[in-house]
Amino acid sequence: MNDAASKTARWSPRALLERLGVIVLGLLLWEAAVRGFEVSPLLVPSPVAVFDQLVRGVMTGVFFKHGLYTVAATVIGFFLGSLSGFLIGVLVSQFDAFNRLIYPYIVAFQTVPKVALAPIIIVWFGFGIGSKVMMSLLICFFPVAVNTIEGLNSVRAEQIMLMRSYRATRWQIFRIAQLPNALPYIFAGLNVGIVLSVIGTIVGEFVGTTNGLGRLLLDYNYAFDIAGVFATLVVLSLIGVVLHSILRAIHYRLVFWQRRPDQTLGV
Amino acid sequence: MQESPELVRDAADTRGAVIEAGAVGKTYRAAKNRSVEALADISLSIRDGEFLSVVGPSGCGKSTFLTIVAGLVPASTGTIAVAGKQVTEPSIDVGIVFQSALLLDWRTVLENVMVPIEVMGLPRKEYRQRALDLLEMCGLSAFAHHYPWQLSGGMQRRAAICRALVFDPPILLLDEPFGALDAMTRDYMNVELMRIWQRNRKTVMLITHSIQEAVLLSDRVVVMSPAPGRILKIIDVDIPRPRSLEVIASPRFGAIANEIRAFFSADMFLAGGAKAQ
Numbered sequence: 362m363n364d365a366a367s368k369t370a371r372w373s374p375r376a377l378l379e380r381l382g383v384i385v386l387g388l389l390l391w392e393a394a395v396r397g398f399e400v401s402p403l404l405v406p407s408p409v410a411v412f413d414q415l416v417r418g419v420m421t422g423v424f425f426k427h428g429l430y431t432v433a434a435t436v437i438g439f440f441l442g443s444l445s446g447f448l449i450g451v452l453v454s455q456f457d458a459f460n461r462l463i464y465p466y467i468v469a470f471q472t473v474p475k476v477a478l479a480p481i482i483i484v485w486f487g488f489g490i491g492s493k494v495m496m497s498l499l500i501c502f503f504p505v506a507v508n509t510i511e512g513l514n515s516v517r518a519e520q521i522m523l524m525r526s527y528r529a530t531r532w533q534i535f536r537i538a539q540l541p542n543a544l545p546y547i548f549a550g551l552n553v554g555i556v557l558s559v560i561g562t563i564v565g566e567f568v569g570t571t572n573g574l575g576r577l578l579l580d581y582n583y584a585f586d587i588a589g590v591f592a593t594l595v596v597l598s599l600i601g602v603v604l605h606s607i608l609r610a611i612h613y614r615l616v617f618w619q620r621r622p623d624q625t626l627g628v
Numbered sequence: 629m630q631e632s633p634e635l636v637r638d639a640a641d642t643r644g645a646v647i648e649a650g651a652v653g654k655t656y657r658a659a660k661n662r663s664v665e666a667l668a669d670i671s672l673s674i675r676d677g678e679f680l681s682v683v684g685p686s687g688c689g690k691s692t693f694l695t696i697v698a699g700l701v702p703a704s705t706g707t708i709a710v711a712g713k714q715v716t717e718p719s720i721d722v723g724i725v726f727q728s729a730l731l732l733d734w735r736t737v738l739e740n741v742m743v744p745i746e747v748m749g750l751p752r753k754e755y756r757q758r759a760l761d762l763l764e765m766c767g768l769s770a771f772a773h774h775y776p777w778q779l780s781g782g783m784q785r786r787a788a789i790c791r792a793l794v795f796d797p798p799i800l801l802l803d804e805p806f807g808a809l810d811a812m813t814r815d816y817m818n819v820e821l822m823r824i825w826q827r828n829r830k831t832v833m834l835i836t837h838s839i840q841e842a843v844l845l846s847d848r849v850v851v852m853s854p855a856p857g858r859i860l861k862i863i864d865v866d867i868p869r870p871r872s873l874e875v876i877a878s879p880r881f882g883a884i885a886n887e888i889r890a891f892f893s894a895d896m897f898l899a900g901g902a903k904a905q
Contacts, residue, residue, distance in 0.1 A: 460694045522700050526718045527747040537743065541734045618733040618775060
């Protein structure tokens, strides 16, 4: 009930108009500042110039071509990374041996800044899409793994006792109590993971590639086409928003009982 | 539906012991080779169809005793038998209700009540009707297809009781099932529980903090000492059934309650409190 009320408040015509107003005002101020202070287009382009580049990029199809590459690498990496994160999380939470022998290393490796691995990943997996997938995979693995473990272990001890009193098998306890209980946590991990996956892919493209929005960004930068850089950033942001929204829609449909969707654990 | 109270009591007395505890003790191994004795020398037999309560200060091991009876935790010393069999693992003869209702948020009330049936692999169709009948008995018919978070605390507890009864275990173990409820809801739940017990004739062991709850519901009340929990006294509650909330005001009720309360002197609580810290 509360949720529905806040939702309608957020999407009321008035609220929408207000938010649109802020954007328009910001753009106007930006344009005025660039013209008024005669800022060099090599430093900060005007919104109009950025819009021009955006339209040109869409018309010529460069955004589509490079965007598709980046999205494909991101999504494939995210899928594989989340899946392995989930599976490792299940093994660690269910089997003591994994918990003792593998988990400390997972925690230790989590502290390694994954973007710093980009050069070596390029060496190992080449200039093609494989290395970008690998970057996306590596970077989203940890939040999903850690949240899966946390979620599976967060079932109350009494709940497990109750299940045991019905002589439930381990698999039954996992399936009936632990896994559904972990879903909100897992989705919190996925929400963090999808954003990180885009970053991973872009970093991979920065380090070495012939395709992708990261490459396009560098090309524009080398050509001093700063408006082009900004236009690419807009496209990247849109991709992030769309991917995140798709995930959220699945999240709320699947985890319908969750009233506090903002419990996020670990990054 | 209402049987003569005398008849019920006599019948209960002639039937044999369903839960038989012989010098049960429990010692937990704590850190650094220290061990904590939670329970010592508990000998008790609970008769078939009897309603027995265990009262004692916090941390006296009464919940531990329940988990031992349920076969969830092994006893360190002594023997425990349920329905004539030594307890080594959980048995389908026992239904448990904990303080928290422990309903699964993603299942409707009916689906929650059906969890034991699902786990035990009993025929769902048959037991679904039984589940619905139990919900009806507890006044939850209209909420069978609601989710637990749409229910009040009292309704959640009643659903938890239905879940414990659905596979028709002859023994019911209740671990402060109404501890988290407000006083008025608790009174109401006590009356409900008496009504359900009157109908089903289960053997019930209730763990509680509330002396009033214990006296109101029970045939006998076991009074336990602070940790390590020992039985101080077993008190017969000779108040005729069926009882209503009015009996609380009767002199006999007051006398029994006072007798129990006398065991929990201020000293005992201070000693228990100091130990806990």
